[in-house]
Amino acid sequence: MAHLFIKDIQPGRTLEDVYMVSQPVLRHTTKGDLYIAMFLSDKTGKANSRIWQATEQLYQSIPSEGFVRIRGKSELYQGNLQIIINEVDVVSPETVNLSDYMPRTEKNIGQMYQQVKEILATIQNADLKRLVDSFLADHELMKQFCTAPAAMSMHHAYLGGLLEHTLTMLQAAQALFPLYPKIQKDLVLAAIFLHDIAKTRELTYKICLSYTDTGQLLGHIVLGTQMIIQKADILALDGTPVPQPLLDSLMHIVVSHHGQYEFGSPKLPATPEAFMVSYLDNLDAKMNQTAALIENDAAEGHWTSYQKSLETRLYRNRVIEDLPAASESLAPYDR
Numbered sequence: 001m002a003h004l005f006i007k008d009i010q011p012g013r014t015l016e017d018v019y020m021v022s023q024p025v026l027r028h029t030t031k032g033d034l035y036i037a038m039f040l041s042d043k044t045g046k047a048n049s050r051i052w053q054a055t056e057q058l059y060q061s062i063p064s065e066g067f068v069r070i071r072g073k074s075e076l077y078q079g080n081l082q083i084i085i086n087e088v089d090v091v092s093p094e095t096v097n098l099s100d101y102m103p104r105t106e107k108n109i110g111q112m113y114q115q116v117k118e119i120l121a122t123i124q125n126a127d128l129k130r131l132v133d134s135f136l137a138d139h140e141l142m143k144q145f146c147t148a149p150a151a152m153s154m155h156h157a158y159l160g161g162l163l164e165h166t167l168t169m170l171q172a173a174q175a176l177f178p179l180y181p182k183i184q185k186d187l188v189l190a191a192i193f194l195h196d197i198a199k200t201r202e203l204t205y206k207i208c209l210s211y212t213d214t215g216q217l218l219g220h221i222v223l224g225t226q227m228i229i230q231k232a233d234i235l236a237l238d239g240t241p242v243p244q245p246l247l248d249s250l251m252h253i254v255v256s257h258h259g260q261y262e263f264g265s266p267k268l269p270a271t272p273e274a275f276m277v278s279y280l281d282n283l284d285a286k287m288n289q290t291a292a293l294i295e296n297d298a299a300e301g302h303w304t305s306y307q308k309s310l311e312t313r314l315y316r317n318r319v320i321e322d323l324p325a326a327s328e329s330l331a332p333y334d335r
Contacts, residue, residue, distance in 0.1 A: 003100045007044035007296055011076040015083065018091050020101045020208045021068045026059040036062065040070065040083055041208070043103040045296050046153070047074075049083040058088075065208045067091040067101070079305025080297075093207060102205070105160030109146050112160075112167045119170045120193055125186040127242045128250070132190050134231045135197065144200040151199075152209055154309060155285040155292075162199050165288070166192060169280045176276070187246075187273045191253035195277060198223035221264060225251050253277050290314055 004017050024038035029052075036051040036059055049070075051058070062068065072085040105112075117136065123129045136142060150156030150165040169192045177185050201223050202215030214223065228251055232242045252274055258265035259278040269275045289309070294316040297304035302317040 003042065003097070005044040005100075006040070006042050006047050006081070009047070009074045009081060009083075011074050011081065013074045014072075015074060016069070016071045018067055018069045018096055020066070021062060022065045022208050022210065024059065024062045024064065026054065026056065034059075038062065040068075042101045043099070043158075047081045047083050048077070049085055051085045051088065061090065062088065063090060065210055067093055067096050067207075076299075079299045101208070103158035105158055105164050107160070107164055109160050109163060112163050113142075113146050116163065116167050116170060116193070119167075119174065120189060123186045123189055125246075127240075127246055128186050128190045130235055130240055131228070131231060131242055131250075132193060134235060135194070141197075141200060145197065147205070148200045149203060149205060149209055150196060151285075152203065152211070155288040157209060159205060162196055165284055166196065168284045169277075172280050172284065173276065176280075180272070180276070182272070183276060184273050187249060187253070188276055191250055191257075191273065191277050192280070194224060194228060194250070195254050195257045195281065196220060196224070198227055201227075219264065221255055221258070221266070224254050228254065249273070257281050286310075 004015065006019070009015070019040040019042055022039045022041065024036055027035055027037055029035055033052070034054045034056070036054045038049050038051075040047050040049045049072075067090070069089045069091050070083070070085045071087040072083055074081060074083050076082070120132050120136070123132060145166075146163050147159055148162040149158055150161040156162065156165045170189060173185075173188050173192060177183060177188075198220040202212060202218075202220040204210055204212050204215075228247070232247055235242060249271065252267065252271065253269075256265050256267045256269045256274045257278045259269060259282060261268070269278050293304050293307060293314055297314075297316075299305040302315060304314040304316060306313050
């Protein structure tokens with residue numbers, strides 16, 4: 001029987017299927033009864049799930065990440081899809097078609113990576129070029145770079161998402177450079193390439209998206225600066241050190257790219273290049289996030305359910321239907 005994807009589940013439907021489970025938590029109701037809260041997901045989306053009248057034994061049997069066969073019913077709760085589970089059984093990963101469960105970019109990974117390399121090849125500064133090339137020459141790292149998601153859930157949270165996010169930022173920067181001729185272009189391009197490079201170490205995605213222990217303890221900003229320093233140290237040992245002021249400026253962009261302290265950056269942007277990278281990062285993340293919400297949110301009508309991360313509901317009624325798709329107007333190089 002064909003898998004029923006999360007995005008196709010309508011409220012009020014009886015369910016019996018296999019889904020990826022993550023983040024199970026044992027909680028108490030206001031009356032003191034035990035229940036289990038967790039997420040069920042596949043490549044099309046994620047749904048909050050509940051098992052009422054649960055037991056400690058049942059909770060211990062559910063993996064923190066893995067696959068389960070559930071029997072239950074879907075409902076709409078506060079505008080979002082929720083699945084009430086009546087029965088649950090653990091399923092071995094070897095028995096499922098993983099391509100149904102791991103979300104993946106719809107774009108061609110090989111073509112995107114080639115475009116990234118072509119843009120980075122325009123870097124003129126010899127020191128930055130050597131540093132960037134040292135990352136590109138790390139084939140195992142680049143394999144991970146092309147496969148990794150860009151985030152756990154907020155944006156580009158799918159295989160190939162990091163590559164897609166990085167390429168879009170590089171292309172957006174190239175489009176903006178003529179408007180800001182004093183910007184140090186090479187610094188921006190190198191920083192965009194490296195700003196999220198440590199997502200390859202922060203996240204794991206063998207079964208489902210989750211954090212590594214190192215990722216939880218340090219985060220991708222700290223890990224990213226470590227990776228840059230390690231590559232720079234190797235170049236220095238080879239007799240081609242990156243000048244410290246240039247290295248500091250590059251790492252400043254990486255550590256400040258979240259833009260605000262409360263978003264995880266230990267420093268605020270303090271250079272034009274840092275502001276550009278931070279805003280491009282936020283812009284691409286928001287565009288990806290809103291597009292996914294408009295397409296997949298379960299609420300009916302012209303408005304999505306309230307999105308806590310955006311602090312708003314999204315209006316999804318297209319008031320202009322006859323415009324050509326944006327990709328049709330792009331130059332061949334940008335496609």
